[in-house]
Amino acid sequence: LKANNARSIWHPMTAPSDSLNNPPTIITGASGVRIRDVDGHEVVDAVGGLWNVNLGYSCQPVKDAIAAQLDALPYYSIFRGTSNDKVIELAEVLRDFFAPDGLTRAFYTSGGSDSVETALRLARQYHKIRGDAGRVKYLSLKKGYHGTHFGGASVNGNANFRTAYEPLLPGCHHIPAPYTYRNPFNETDPERLAQLCLAALEDEIAFQGAGTIAAMIMEPILGAGGVIPPHPSFMPGVAAICRKNGILLIADEVITAFGRTGAWTGSRLWGVKPDFTCTAKAITNAFFPFGAVMIAEAVAEVFEKDETGKAAIGHGYTYSGHPVGAAAALACLAETKRLNVIENAAARGTQLHEGMKALQARHSLIGDVRGGHGLMCAMELVSDRATKKPADKAVLARVQETAYRSGAMVRVSGPNIILSPPLVLTAADVEVILSALDAGLSAA
Numbered sequence: 001l002k003a004n005n006a007r008s009i010w011h012p013m014t015a016p017s018d019s020l021n022n023p024p025t026i027i028t029g030a031s032g033v034r035i036r037d038v039d040g041h042e043v044v045d046a047v048g049g050l051w052n053v054n055l056g057y058s059c060q061p062v063k064d065a066i067a068a069q070l071d072a073l074p075y076y077s078i079f080r081g082t083s084n085d086k087v088i089e090l091a092e093v094l095r096d097f098f099a100p101d102g103l104t105r106a107f108y109t110s111g112g113s114d115s116v117e118t119a120l121r122l123a124r125q126y127h128k129i130r131g132d133a134g135r136v137k138y139l140s141l142k143k144g145y146h147g148t149h150f151g152g153a154s155v156n157g158n159a160n161f162r163t164a165y166e167p168l169l170p171g172c173h174h175i176p177a178p179y180t181y182r183n184p185f186n187e188t189d190p191e192r193l194a195q196l197c198l199a200a201l202e203d204e205i206a207f208q209g210a211g212t213i214a215a216m217i218m219e220p221i222l223g224a225g226g227v228i229p230p231h232p233s234f235m236p237g238v239a240a241i242c243r244k245n246g247i248l249l250i251a252d253e254v255i256t257a258f259g260r261t262g263a264w265t266g267s268r269l270w271g272v273k274p275d276f277t278c279t280a281k282a283i284t285n286a287f288f289p290f291g292a293v294m295i296a297e298a299v300a301e302v303f304e305k306d307e308t309g310k311a312a313i314g315h316g317y318t319y320s321g322h323p324v325g326a327a328a329a330l331a332c333l334a335e336t337k338r339l340n341v342i343e344n345a346a347a348r349g350t351q352l353h354e355g356m357k358a359l360q361a362r363h364s365l366i367g368d369v370r371g372g373h374g375l376m377c378a379m380e381l382v383s384d385r386a387t388k389k390p391a392d393k394a395v396l397a398r399v400q401e402t403a404y405r406s407g408a409m410v411r412v413s414g415p416n417i418i419l420s421p422p423l424v425l426t427a428a429d430v431e432v433i434l435s436a437l438d439a440g441l442s443a444a
């Protein structure tokens with residue numbers, strides 16, 4: 001398998017030469033919160049798939065729902081003139097779920113990048129319907145991650161995901177992120193930093209001209225950029241600035257929706273009502289590629305009451321409204337509530353975050369520990385705490401390898417070790433993750 005992998009697969013986010021030199025771990029099984037490799041080694045999956053396996057790998061009710069739907073209606077498109085019972089049922093459930101965020105309509109997609117693409121498109125279209133066709137630009141945060149399509153890549157705040165594919169969409173501008181550990185303002189107080197970033201946002205809007213900007217897209221907690229929770233004043237501040245300037249707010253909740261932060265949605269964590277919320281990942285617990293963009297009532301009305309003829313939605317995905325995905329999502333939402341994963345995510349998240357801080361007290365490799373909102377945590381490794389110089393790639397690889405041999409799969413992203421385990425893990429599973437990390441850090 002390893003030889004065939006090396007000669008025939010290119011892996012996402014990996015240099016082809018890297019997978020030749022460092023063959024990947026080949027995973028062949030999973031159950032509960034554990035994954036098993038081809039050599040029979042079993043570990044706690046502290047990555048939770050890719051931030052998406054909230055309910056663990058067993059989750060029989062979701063598997064049963066998928067199997068039943070494959071028998072009843074395996075697929076039919078909802079493009080023109082057809083719908084299906086499952087997507088209607090799901091839209092009603094999503095409508096209730098997202099009511100506190102002010103979102104009432106669902107546009108179905110097949111994943112996170114698609115959800116971002118849809119929200120970016122609908123934002124421009126909204127302004128065109130209203131006769132404001134000059135609003136075409138987008139704002140986003142440095143360190144934000146919004147997927148792989150050209151729209152999402154253009155608003156991505158990490159150059160590594162953009163430069164190879166330039167030129168990207170014109171008119172995308174990136175605002176400093178409220179990243180307390182490192183920021184251009186050298187500000188270490190989170191609240192003052194939030195204010196400085198909000199001032200930078202206002203500056204950029206004034207510089208671009210408010211009337212040229214369609215939307216601002218942001219994650220409620222930056223995920224792939226290294227798990228960066230903002231000060232609680234930040235997202236409400238962004239929302240207020242956007243509203244004042246007629247700019248739509250897109251919450252990219254591909255990671256944060258459905259409980260990961262210890263709240264049902266990231267927007268709710270900060271008390272914000274966005275115009276669009278992008279979802280995917282945990283909506284189906286990773287068991288089926290699926291997503292939905294949730295749309296605010298006021299935005300929906302502009303499309304639904306349009307008499308200019310500009311409201312026809314000119315894009316969609318073959319798998320938009322896939323009935324099997326909808327059946328999986330319905331079962332996931334029911335299980336998420338039944339198992340009370342929100343409470344568990346909050347309690348286990350605190351345990352994990354505190355355990356990581358205790359590791360920081362003993363390992364000088366750890367420069368920063370971030371978390372405190374559910375099961376979304378990261379530690380940033382440095383070679384020198386005083387200068388904050390990022391640790392070498394080899395050091396991060398050593399931590400990861402040793403942690404894996406000691407019982408936990410963790411993820412390396414830049415200088416960060418990222419932890420986003422299933423929300424159903426136990427206190428004992430958290431201890432396994434922490435002791436595996438301890439072993440990894442000691443070895444490195």
Ligand code: PMP
Nearest residue numbers: 111112113145146147252254255
């Ligand atoms: N937005 C965010 C915030 C994400 O974290 C991701 C994926 N990690 C995406 C969009 C893209 O989702 P997908 O990989 O399902 O296309």
